[in-house]
Amino acid sequence: MESNSVGLVTPRTFTFGSVEEPMVLESGRTLGPVDIVYETYGEPNADRSNAILICHALSGDHHAAGHHDPHDRRSGWWDNMIGPGKGFDTNRYWVICSNIIGGCKGSTGPVSIHPATGEPYRLAFPVVTIGDMVEAQKRLLDHLQVRRLYSMAGGSMGGFQVLEWALRYPERVRSAICIASAARLSAQAIAFNTVGRSAITRDPEWHAGGYEGRGPEQGLATARMVGHITYLSEILLDAKFGRRLQSADRFCYNFTNEFAIESYLNYKGSAFTERFDANSYLYITKAMDYFDISRSYGPLKQAFARVAARCLFVSYSSDWLFPTSQTKEMVRAMLCNSKPVSFIEVDSPYGHDAFLVEEEKLTRIVSGFLEGVAR
Amino acid sequence: MESNSVGLVTPRTFTFGSVEEPMVLESGRTLGPVDIVYETYGEPNADRSNAILICHALSGDHHAAGHHDPHDRRSGWWDNMIGPGKGFDTNRYWVICSNIIGGCKGSTGPVSIHPATGEPYRLAFPVVTIGDMVEAQKRLLDHLQVRRLYSMAGGSMGGFQVLEWALRYPERVRSAICIASAARLSAQAIAFNTVGRSAITRDPEWHAGGYEGRGPEQGLATARMVGHITYLSEILLDAKFGRRLQSADRFCYNFTNEFAIESYLNYKGSAFTERFDANSYLYITKAMDYFDISRSYGPLKQAFARVAARCLFVSYSSDWLFPTSQTKEMVRAMLCNSKPVSFIEVDSPYGHDAFLVEEEKLTRIVSGFLEGVAR
Numbered sequence: 001m002e003s004n005s006v007g008l009v010t011p012r013t014f015t016f017g018s019v020e021e022p023m024v025l026e027s028g029r030t031l032g033p034v035d036i037v038y039e040t041y042g043e044p045n046a047d048r049s050n051a052i053l054i055c056h057a058l059s060g061d062h063h064a065a066g067h068h069d070p071h072d073r074r075s076g077w078w079d080n081m082i083g084p085g086k087g088f089d090t091n092r093y094w095v096i097c098s099n100i101i102g103g104c105k106g107s108t109g110p111v112s113i114h115p116a117t118g119e120p121y122r123l124a125f126p127v128v129t130i131g132d133m134v135e136a137q138k139r140l141l142d143h144l145q146v147r148r149l150y151s152m153a154g155g156s157m158g159g160f161q162v163l164e165w166a167l168r169y170p171e172r173v174r175s176a177i178c179i180a181s182a183a184r185l186s187a188q189a190i191a192f193n194t195v196g197r198s199a200i201t202r203d204p205e206w207h208a209g210g211y212e213g214r215g216p217e218q219g220l221a222t223a224r225m226v227g228h229i230t231y232l233s234e235i236l237l238d239a240k241f242g243r244r245l246q247s248a249d250r251f252c253y254n255f256t257n258e259f260a261i262e263s264y265l266n267y268k269g270s271a272f273t274e275r276f277d278a279n280s281y282l283y284i285t286k287a288m289d290y291f292d293i294s295r296s297y298g299p300l301k302q303a304f305a306r307v308a309a310r311c312l313f314v315s316y317s318s319d320w321l322f323p324t325s326q327t328k329e330m331v332r333a334m335l336c337n338s339k340p341v342s343f344i345e346v347d348s349p350y351g352h353d354a355f356l357v358e359e360e361k362l363t364r365i366v367s368g369f370l371e372g373v374a375r
Numbered sequence: 376m377e378s379n380s381v382g383l384v385t386p387r388t389f390t391f392g393s394v395e396e397p398m399v400l401e402s403g404r405t406l407g408p409v410d411i412v413y414e415t416y417g418e419p420n421a422d423r424s425n426a427i428l429i430c431h432a433l434s435g436d437h438h439a440a441g442h443h444d445p446h447d448r449r450s451g452w453w454d455n456m457i458g459p460g461k462g463f464d465t466n467r468y469w470v471i472c473s474n475i476i477g478g479c480k481g482s483t484g485p486v487s488i489h490p491a492t493g494e495p496y497r498l499a500f501p502v503v504t505i506g507d508m509v510e511a512q513k514r515l516l517d518h519l520q521v522r523r524l525y526s527m528a529g530g531s532m533g534g535f536q537v538l539e540w541a542l543r544y545p546e547r548v549r550s551a552i553c554i555a556s557a558a559r560l561s562a563q564a565i566a567f568n569t570v571g572r573s574a575i576t577r578d579p580e581w582h583a584g585g586y587e588g589r590g591p592e593q594g595l596a597t598a599r600m601v602g603h604i605t606y607l608s609e610i611l612l613d614a615k616f617g618r619r620l621q622s623a624d625r626f627c628y629n630f631t632n633e634f635a636i637e638s639y640l641n642y643k644g645s646a647f648t649e650r651f652d653a654n655s656y657l658y659i660t661k662a663m664d665y666f667d668i669s670r671s672y673g674p675l676k677q678a679f680a681r682v683a684a685r686c687l688f689v690s691y692s693s694d695w696l697f698p699t700s701q702t703k704e705m706v707r708a709m710l711c712n713s714k715p716v717s718f719i720e721v722d723s724p725y726g727h728d729a730f731l732v733e734e735e736k737l738t739r740i741v742s743g744f745l746e747g748v749a750r
Contacts, residue, residue, distance in 0.1 A: 192604065204659075218579075226601055
């Protein structure tokens with residue numbers, strides 16, 4: 001394990017609510033008890049004013065840094081950003097990452113046991129929103145006695161949570177870092193989510209959500225494949241794969257995975273089914289589709305008047321799923337309200353995935369911003 | 376029927392080759408007999424020097440203009456461009472459109488009867504290339520006694536055929552119109568085709584291509600949905616659908632097709648299965664993936680040295696599947712060879728589909744170009 005790793009970490013579970021006193025969701029439906037799985041890195045200071053909340057994206061989870069086991073080949077999903085001396089410096093900050101509700105990685109979601117039936121919820125699980133995810137995170141922070149976050153950060157759907165926090169609980173957020181995200185999901189992004197959900201629900205193994213065991217793996221793989229294309233830029237696909245064949249010089253004139261990009265996507269799609277639940281994919285993409293600041297808080301200028309956090313917005317030049325134009329909309333709304341806002345479009349060929357892989361550039365930006373918040 | 380329609384048309388079938396004397400394909404495999412279904416509009420002049428060949432795209436066919444029946448609600452797929460006084464003016468030109476081999480609209484393809492078995496070919500059908508499609512078209516033109524085409528035109532995969540003709544049979548093509556196309560399919564476009572094919576082959580109803588009857592309709596619908604997104608621009612999706620809900624003011628918090636774009640895509644996907652064969656979708660997208668001028672004819676500059684046709688290239692500003700940059704590559708290669716070439720990027724919000732719907736702009740461009748060819 002590298003010297004700047006947070007090392008071994010153990011997830012913990014916080015439970016709130018009950019069948020009798022459930023959480024009331026935005027839809028009006030209820031959920032309880034609610035489990036939140038989370039990890040922390042670094043140590044809280046005396047008044048717990050050094051906490052930073054990390055929010056994950058669609059296929060992420062609470063395991064953002066370090067290892068669960070000394071033999072783990074994979075570290076947490078943002079291990080390149082979280083650790084001693086890293087962008088989110090665990091020598092200084094107490095970093096917290098929790099798993100969203102509705103997912104399949106430990107927090108309450110469609111694979112959890114429904115207390116009324118003793119069976120997994122499956123489609124009896126209520127549809128949750130980004131607001132509901134944030135509400136559950138707030139309960140966790142209350143439990144952890146964090147009155148006000150020093151900062152919070154997230155990319156993509158993680159950025160939705162950051163925005164929702166800054167608007168819903170302005171007094172609880174001292175600074176916020178919103179990366180590769182937007183004030184609402186665009187029609188094109190809803191369209192891609194639609195294809196993913198359709199691939200799952202059109203798979204006969206879905207059984208209207210009632211599958212046991214592996215379920216609609218083929219549909220889930222297809223959903224992941226289309227998602228994957230949207231996370232990468234055209235320029236990267238050209239550079240990394242181009243028209244290269246996977247293992248031959250000549251065309252084979254059949255329907256095997258002949259091109260390298262074909263082989264890669266099919267591999268990624270199938271691998272995803274090992275670690276993700278198809279119903280959870282439906283719930284989380286639906287929560288993304290619903291996200292629209294203006295629907296909840298009015299036109300952007302009016303909405304951002306609520307924000308008390310110092311904000312940093314980061315976009316990536318080749319990200320076409322959450323293009324820079326969508327970030328600029330929010331920056332303008334902050335400026336119109338004379339709010340402290342920083343914005344940078346990072347030059348990168350990595351597309352939407354840049355927030356996960358361009359750690360060197362992001363580290364410099366994040367470190368500087370976090371340093372400035374204290375002043 | 377409007378006064379500028381070509382009116383009622385009847386498809387015809389030309390057959391060449393036989394089991395004993397089959398067509399030899401690029402793969403080395405053979406196919407015979409081969410049926411080519413085609414339509415013609417307008418009349419040939421005495422020496423048949425006024426023929427224009429129209430090449431269709433993935434989901435198109437030979438029915439490019441007019442009606443098959445007085446009660447048809449739908450006319451041919453390029454009816455807005457082909458007819459008396461239209462861009463391809465049937466008062467002056469003899470317009471021919473044939474159905475590609477490998478498809479499912481009448482020309483020999485995977486749904487045709489395999490002479491060796493008396494059953495549909497299904498996956499026993501050999502993989503065909505754009506070159507093979509062009510070879511079959513050449514046999515048709517020989518049969519129709521067209522020595523040299525006055526012009527030819529096609530968008531998207533139709534543009535691939537135009538390019539292949541101009542390179543393979545330069546002496547047979549006096550002028551060529553290549554619209555919304557490219558010298559090769561990009562890695563991103565192969566990636567989207569991969570998702571479409573995977574959606575089909577991962578559908579259990581596919582039965583390794585051996586389905587009878589409707590087959591993998593769900594997979595084919597998903598394939599069409601993802602394709603459809605790539606044909607439309609983000610700006611059009613925003614303007615036409617945005618985040619509008621299909622039939623309610625409030626979120627319904629379930630997995631129905633709630634957003635208008637969701638409803639539209641699912642409808643389009645399911646409707647496509649009524650008129651297209653899933654195996655044909657595999658064959659045609661594979662032919663597209665294989666298309667690469669440089670693989671057959673060398674670097675573009677060298678390849679375009681072969682071209683004898685006066686060429687017109689048209690691209691559309693919001694087309695991200697076949698972006699203008701890919702057209703410019705070909706225009707540069709023509710210029711480097713001092714070949715007569717015209718190029719225009721049409722400003723349009725319609726994305727890749729613009730070549731089918733922006734008839735007013737295209738008519739002016741095409742009419743002028745065709746007029747100039749005679750001079």
